[in-house]
Amino acid sequence: MRLDKLLSNSTGISRSEIKKAIRNGQATVDGITVKDAKMQLSSEQHVTLFGQEVCEAKARYYMLNKPEGYVCANRDREHPTALDLMIDEPLYEKLNIAGRLDIDTTGLVLLTDDGKWLHNVTSPKHHCHKRYIVQTAEPIESASIEAFKNGIMLKDELKLTLPATLVSLESPDDNVNLAEVTISEGRYHQVKRMFGATNNRVVALHRAAIGDISLDDNLAPGEYRPLTQTEIDSIQ
Numbered sequence: 001m002r003l004d005k006l007l008s009n010s011t012g013i014s015r016s017e018i019k020k021a022i023r024n025g026q027a028t029v030d031g032i033t034v035k036d037a038k039m040q041l042s043s044e045q046h047v048t049l050f051g052q053e054v055c056e057a058k059a060r061y062y063m064l065n066k067p068e069g070y071v072c073a074n075r076d077r078e079h080p081t082a083l084d085l086m087i088d089e090p091l092y093e094k095l096n097i098a099g100r101l102d103i104d105t106t107g108l109v110l111l112t113d114d115g116k117w118l119h120n121v122t123s124p125k126h127h128c129h130k131r132y133i134v135q136t137a138e139p140i141e142s143a144s145i146e147a148f149k150n151g152i153m154l155k156d157e158l159k160l161t162l163p164a165t166l167v168s169l170e171s172p173d174d175n176v177n178l179a180e181v182t183i184s185e186g187r188y189h190q191v192k193r194m195f196g197a198t199n200n201r202v203v204a205l206h207r208a209a210i211g212d213i214s215l216d217d218n219l220a221p222g223e224y225r226p227l228t229q230t231e232i233d234s235i236q
């Protein structure tokens, strides 16, 4: 990794401030002052800034139980954001959301500062499954189950949706229609649009799992926890 990137990532100081400090002789590598911000470092090298040892920041991975009313954005003028819920974490603003949810969708959100891992969650090529519990306005018809399986041509799109599973769930209330949907893409408002295209409407949407990572039952809405190593490794 480049010297300026490592120093910025691990201290939270902006890249331009770091470059200035390096130019002013405030950084050393293996005990020698270095003024080249672009210097490539190996993981064994010892780096200091302002006389203090700097360790390479370890990548961070979290799951959050997103409540309704929060937007999946880094900043928003009108609404609180999922990142506002992570404010107790140092450098929380460096975390990125791996698969956004709509403001009215609740449930599992993954956050990380590991770009490759995030890509593996979100890239359509990786077919990472996302499982949702859906309340719908109308009962689930078998024609919809078939349509979800065969792919749906959504408005303004050029390709059918990839095969998705739709399963009607038992509901404790006869007036409430519940279903489980599993998709392997992340198109804009995908679940809502798929139901819309099959003459139904989503009343409530909750994400229960991404790949093998299920939302922890112990997390109340708004709470988060670090992922376990097994959960991190489950995303390839």
Ligand code: URA
Residues within 6 Å of the ligand: 100, 101, 102, 103, 105, 188, 189, 190, 191, 192, 193, 205
């Ligand atoms: N599909 C949607 O329509 N909304 C979400 O928030 C997630 C998936």
